[in-house]
Amino acid sequence: MAKGQVAITVERCKGCGFCVEFCPTHVLALSSAFNSKGYHPPHVVSGEKCSGCDLCGMYCPDFAIFGARHAR
Amino acid sequence: MSEAILDIPLDSTKTAINPVEPYLRMDRMPHIWCPGCGIGTTVNCFARALESSGLNLDKVAIVSGIGCTGRVAGYANLDSFHTTHGRAIPFATGLKLSNPELQVVVYSGDGDLFAIGGNHFIHAARRNMDIKVICVNNLTYAMTGGQTGPATPTEVISATSPYGVFEPSFNLVQLAEAAGASYVARWTTYHVKQLSRSMEEVLHKKGFCFIEVLSPCPTLYQRRNKMGDGLDAMKFYKEVSKVRHGAPTSECALTRAGEIVVGKFVDRDRPDYLELLNRQMTATLGDRYATPEVTCSEG
Ligand SMILES: Cc1ncc(C[n+]2csc(CCOP(=O)(O)OP(=O)(O)O)c2C)c(N)n1
Ligand code: SF4
Ligand code: SF4
Ligand code: SF4
Ligand SMILES: [Mg+2]
Numbered sequence: 001m002a003k004g005q006v007a008i009t010v011e012r013c014k015g016c017g018f019c020v021e022f023c024p025t026h027v028l029a030l031s032s033a034f035n036s037k038g039y040h041p042p043h044v045v046s047g048e049k050c051s052g053c054d055l056c057g058m059y060c061p062d063f064a065i066f067g068a069r070h071a072r
Numbered sequence: 073m074s075e076a077i078l079d080i081p082l083d084s085t086k087t088a089i090n091p092v093e094p095y096l097r098m099d100r101m102p103h104i105w106c107p108g109c110g111i112g113t114t115v116n117c118f119a120r121a122l123e124s125s126g127l128n129l130d131k132v133a134i135v136s137g138i139g140c141t142g143r144v145a146g147y148a149n150l151d152s153f154h155t156t157h158g159r160a161i162p163f164a165t166g167l168k169l170s171n172p173e174l175q176v177v178v179y180s181g182d183g184d185l186f187a188i189g190g191n192h193f194i195h196a197a198r199r200n201m202d203i204k205v206i207c208v209n210n211l212t213y214a215m216t217g218g219q220t221g222p223a224t225p226t227e228v229i230s231a232t233s234p235y236g237v238f239e240p241s242f243n244l245v246q247l248a249e250a251a252g253a254s255y256v257a258r259w260t261t262y263h264v265k266q267l268s269r270s271m272e273e274v275l276h277k278k279g280f281c282f283i284e285v286l287s288p289c290p291t292l293y294q295r296r297n298k299m300g301d302g303l304d305a306m307k308f309y310k311e312v313s314k315v316r317h318g319a320p321t322s323e324c325a326l327t328r329a330g331e332i333v334v335g336k337f338v339d340r341d342r343p344d345y346l347e348l349l350n351r352q353m354t355a356t357l358g359d360r361y362a363t364p365e366v367t368c369s370e371g
Pocket of ligand 5: 183214
């Protein structure tokens with residue numbers, strides 16, 4: 001089971017790709033879908049690899065994503 | 073704006089709020105910054121530093137000048153002061169002297185702090201004024217269209233240097249050290265953890281502290297120089313940055329595409345302005361000198 005999860009606020013995303021590039025375990029990819037502003041938000045492609053480290057959350061300039069660890 | 077938390081709701085709905093939200097004025101989002109602009113990433117790091125600092129946020133104030141970076145004061149969920157161009161430091165100085173228990177943070181751009189505000193910067197550092205200055209250095213006057221500023225490296229193409237900048241630029245960390253700053257560090261928006269830690273550190277450090285953060289401006293700096301988008305800048309920082317704590321700041325000048333030395337360069341203690349003022353007044357006037365009572369901070 002994955003150690004953590006990531007939450008994405010699609011409508012706040014501007015599609016910069018920072019979260020996708022710097023996720024240490026490559027959990028994310030930019031989606032081909034658009035949000036209502038016309039940006040491609042990230043989506044989860046390998047959820048089982050998410051550690052909940054929240055590095056994606058630290059990089060996001062638009063406060064649109066964050067990770068959290070599962071309570072043990 | 074409708075906001076859906078997508079894909080995977082967290083197990084506990086209580087934790088399903090971004091940890092930085094309490095530190096930001098979320099009613100003002102989305103912010104004005106361009107896609108791939110690094111200013112938001114620095115604010116993200118600042119919010120996390122506020123959280124881990126454990127400071128009472130009623131005792132923290134943030135002061136900005138004018139520019140894209142100047143908008144930070146309006147997005148931070150703190151007592152904020154969005155001042156005139158170049159004058160963030162004098163406003164912050166007044167705030168600090170009238171209410172010394174406040175932790176006063178100046179958050180502004182390279183143009184604001186080092187061109188029109190350059191004199192204020194060197195004198196606040198000389199006096200060791202107890203304020204924390206965070207400079208988002210995107211190497212240009214972004215908000216006004218990408219003109220050459222005092223931090224723009226030579227050879228860069230800008231709105232006012234169509235054939236490339238020929239004048240030398242300031243090395244901000246060397247300037248800060250020479251002027252007397254107690255703490256000097258430089259990071260880039262790639263170094264989120266280190267930046268956040270430095271920000272937390274200065275929130276607990278007395279005296280004039282300076283953190284320079286190199287930050288992408290894809291719209292007005294990179295485009296003219298064919299440097300790609302925000303993500304390209306981040307990859308570039310990752311590739312060319314070298315962490316050298318304690319490096320002599322004279323060796324840390326920035327160039328258009330060369331190495332970026334990052335780290336903490338200066339961490340020293342010397343009496344700050346208020347301490348020196350109070351010391352002299354007490355020695356000279358004795359009982360006749362009373363530090364003014366502050367009555368405006370509660371409520
Ligand atoms: C007295 C005065 N002069 C000039 C301006 C125009 N002006 C607005 S922002 C700015 C430069 C901002 O550059 P910087 O501080 O680097 O911030 P950035 O936009 O790059 O984040 C200038 C020159 C002004 N607002 N007020
Ligand atoms: S929380 Fe960490 S592992 Fe999970 S998506 Fe974000 S960066 Fe990747
Ligand atoms: S870092 Fe933030 S704004 Fe950029 S793509 Fe990821 S979620 Fe979107
Ligand atoms: S112009 Fe540059 S600094 Fe200003 S918001 Fe856009 S990318 Fe950021
Ligand atoms: Mg600038």
